[in-house]
Amino acid sequence: MTDLCLFPGQGSQAPGMGKELFDRYPHLIKNASDCLGYDVKDKCLTASASDLARTEVTQPLLYLVSALSYLHHVQETGVVPEYLAGHSLGEYVALFAAGCFDFMSGLEIVAERGRLMSEVSGGSMFAVVGLPPEDIIDQLNQLSFDQLTIANYNDHSQTVIAGYCQDAQKLQDSLCAAGAKHVIPLKVSACFHTHYMKSTAEQLAAFLSRYRLSSPRIKVVANLTGQPYKPGDDVADILVKQVYSPVLWLQSMEYVLPKVDSWSELGPGKVLTGIVTRIQNSLTSSPIA
Known part of the structure; x- marks a missing residue:
C-alpha cells in the first residue's frame, strides 16, 4: 500500500481543535507555549473563532495541531506514508513530517511567517x-x-x-x-500567494537563513511546482517563492493521486478531503486516451 498524508492550510482552524491530542504530548505543548508566549492548549480550546482567525495566531496553531495529528497517526497505525503534501501553510507540516526540520524549528519558522503575513494589508x-x-x-x-x-x-x-x-x-x-x-x-487581510507578497517573502528569506533545512526523507509534493522536492533542492528558496506564487494544489493532486492507494487528511477540519475527493473523482471519470 502506498499512502499519502495531507495537511490543511489557513481557514481550517476552529475553536476546540486539537483537544484529543494535547494530553498525549505534554512536553511538546509546554515547549510550544514557551516559544509562542501563551498557553497553546488554552488558546485552541477557548479562543473565539475570530481570535483564531488572526494570521499570526492561526499559522503556528494550525502547524502545531497538524504536526501532532501526524505524530499520533503514525504511532497509531505504524505506517509512514510514502508521499506528503500540505496546502500553503500545510506544506510546513509536510516538511516537518519528512524530516526537513524538527518540530520546534518548524514552529518558530511558521510563527514568523504568520507574523510577517499578518503585517501586510491591502488587496x-x-x-x-x-x-x-x-x-x-x-x-x-x-x-x-x-x-x-x-x-x-x-x-x-x-x-x-x-x-x-x-x-x-x-x-x-x-x-x-x-x-x-x-x-x-474571503476574509483575509491581504492578497496572499501573489506578487504583492514579494517584500514579505524577502523578510521570510532572511529569517530562514538562520536555519539549516535538510532535504525531505519522504516525498513532499511542493505547492510551487506541483511536483515532489528533488534531492539538492533549496528548501528555503522554495518556501520563500511559495509566499508570492500561486498554490498549485490541483496540479499537485493530479500528479500524486494516481501514484497512491490511500490518502488521509491530518489536522483540523475536512476542507482538503472535499477538494481532493472532487479531484479524485474527476481523474477516475476521465476517459483514457
Whole structure:
C-alpha cells in the first residue's frame, strides 16, 4: 500500500481543535507555549473563532495541531506514508513530517511567517466556484482586471483569485455571467500567494537563513511546482517563492493521486478531503486516451 498524508492550510482552524491530542504530548505543548508566549492548549480550546482567525495566531496553531495529528497517526497505525503534501501553510507540516526540520524549528519558522503575513494589508481575495481556471483568466483579461491573478488552483471547479479590485460587484457579476456559480470574498487581510507578497517573502528569506533545512526523507509534493522536492533542492528558496506564487494544489493532486492507494487528511477540519475527493473523482471519470 502506498499512502499519502495531507495537511490543511489557513481557514481550517476552529475553536476546540486539537483537544484529543494535547494530553498525549505534554512536553511538546509546554515547549510550544514557551516559544509562542501563551498557553497553546488554552488558546485552541477557548479562543473565539475570530481570535483564531488572526494570521499570526492561526499559522503556528494550525502547524502545531497538524504536526501532532501526524505524530499520533503514525504511532497509531505504524505506517509512514510514502508521499506528503500540505496546502500553503500545510506544506510546513509536510516538511516537518519528512524530516526537513524538527518540530520546534518548524514552529518558530511558521510563527514568523504568520507574523510577517499578518503585517501586510491591502488587496482582496475571492473564491470562484464553478468556472474553470482558464475561463477565469480570460474574463480577467477581457474585463481589464489586470491587478488580479490566480492565487490558488484548488480543484477544477474552485479557484482563488487575489489582488487589487476597484469594483468587486462588477467582478462578481461578470464572473457569474460567464458561468461561475459563486464568487465569494474571503476574509483575509491581504492578497496572499501573489506578487504583492514579494517584500514579505524577502523578510521570510532572511529569517530562514538562520536555519539549516535538510532535504525531505519522504516525498513532499511542493505547492510551487506541483511536483515532489528533488534531492539538492533549496528548501528555503522554495518556501520563500511559495509566499508570492500561486498554490498549485490541483496540479499537485493530479500528479500524486494516481501514484497512491490511500490518502488521509491530518489536522483540523475536512476542507482538503472535499477538494481532493472532487479531484479524485474527476481523474477516475476521465476517459483514457
